Amino acid sequence: MTVPVPVQAPASAGLGRVDVTKGHGTRNDFVLVDDRDGALDVTAELVRRLCDRRGGLGADGLIRLVATAHVPDAPADTRTTAWFMDYRNADGSVAQMCGNGVRVFARYLERLGLWRPETGDLAVGTRAGVRAVRAVDVPVGVGDDAWFAVDMGPVTLPGGATALAGGGDAEVEVGGLDVTRPGLGVDVGNPHTVVVLATGADLVRADLTRAPVVTPVPAEGTNVELVVPLGEESLPDGAPAGRVRMRVHERGVGETQSCGTGAVAAAAAVRAYGGAGAPDVWFVEVPGGTLRVTLTPGVGTPHAELAGPAVLVAEASVDLAALLA
Numbered sequence: 183m184t185v186p187v188p189v190q191a192p193a194s195a196g197l198g199r200v201d202v203t204k205g206h207g208t209r210n211d212f213v214l215v216d217d218r219d220g221a222l223d224v225t226a227e228l229v230r231r232l233c234d235r236r237g238g239l240g241a242d243g244l245i246r247l248v249a250t251a252h253v254p255d256a257p258a259d260t261r262t263t264a265w266f267m268d269y270r271n272a273d274g275s276v277a278q279m280c281g282n283g284v285r286v287f288a289r290y291l292e293r294l295g296l297w298r299p300e301t302g303d304l305a306v307g308t309r310a311g312v313r314a315v316r317a318v319d320v321p322v323g324v325g326d327d328a329w330f331a332v333d334m335g336p337v338t339l340p341g342g343a344t345a346l347a348g349g350g351d352a353e354v355e356v357g358g359l360d361v362t363r364p365g366l367g368v369d370v371g372n373p374h375t376v377v378v379l380a381t382g383a384d385l386v387r388a389d390l391t392r393a394p395v396v397t398p399v400p401a402e403g404t405n406v407e408l409v410v411p412l413g414e415e416s417l418p419d420g421a422p423a424g425r426v427r428m429r430v431h432e433r434g435v436g437e438t439q440s441c442g443t444g445a446v447a448a449a450a451a452v453r454a455y456g457g458a459g460a461p462d463v464w465f466v467e468v469p470g471g472t473l474r475v476t477l478t479p480g481v482g483t484p485h486a487e488l489a490g491p492a493v494l495v496a497e498a499s500v501d502l503a504a505l506l507a
């Protein structure tokens with residue numbers, strides 16, 4: 183006698199599927215979703231599940247491609263852009279900007295046939311304002327992946343000259359390091375606190391499995407960069423460039439392999455500490471690769487360009503019912 187097998191509804195019943203792409207910039211990794219018409223309900227729970235490295239695809243953040251016209255709270259200056267990068271951290275929180283993510287977003291638009299680098303800069307709407315992306319040559323010695331450069335806008339030190347003169351405007355307690363270190367607040371559209379360490383040994387010793395404790399506690403939280411200056415070198419045109427090594431604890435994520443806005447914050451802080459004569463170009467070595475930051479010369483609020491690779495590695499179809507079960 184055969185026993186009839188009960189017919190089960192498919193796991194995806196009711197919720198359906200969503201197509202996603204996986205990409206990274208210096209191993210800061212993202213799930214990208216094409217939601218041009220703004221139809222997807224991007225809840226914090228959906229973001230957390232997609233970014234979960236065991237139950238989902240795994241990523242440091244979610245990037246939603248959406249027409250700017252479908253983003254009701256898009257900043258006024260982004261209204262002229264066609265496309266908006268809606269960025270969410272792995273914990274489901276919304277972030278203003280992602281420097282690695284905006285390059286990967288540009289690569290995604292290129293893949294979808296929505297932008298061709300040879301036609302000119304891509305203007306991307308973000309919660310920090312408009313960011314222009316263009317293709318650039320790959321510097322020698324950083325691998326074969328093609329690079330994009332992003333105009334990251336102004337970089338400010340909210341504590342101003344007083345904070346700089348005092349060595350910082352925050353006290354930062356980092357796991358694994360015996361004494362509290364001074365931190366300098368830097369705004370790259372999103373908040374950062376940069377801690378310059380004296381030795382590479384401290385950078386290795388730092389325990390970033392726990393968030394560094396920043397005092398006073400920043401109102402919106404902060405990304406924390408630990409940085410060690412490695413020295414200066416010459417660019418092919420003879421201009422000086424600085425080099426630093428960095429680790430980062432990202433707000434809403436934890437330690438990541440790279441952070442583009444963090445690299446900009448680190449370069450701006452190290453140049454500001456260095457004073458007149460410090461280089462304008464900085465190579466920032468992160469666990470996931472190398473980024474280049476170019477700051478406008480002179481004192482005052484610099485404008486930054488961030489350059490680095492952007493790679494798409496996979497496409498997948500996600501069963502939403504199984505993901506959210």
Ligand SMILES: N[C@@H](CCC[C@H](N)C(=O)O)C(=O)O
Pocket residue numbers: 210243271276277278279280281282283372373405432433434435440441442443444
């Ligand atoms: N990894 C990003 C920054 C992502 C947002 C950040 N965690 C925040 O909450 O501000 C980058 O490359 O800049």
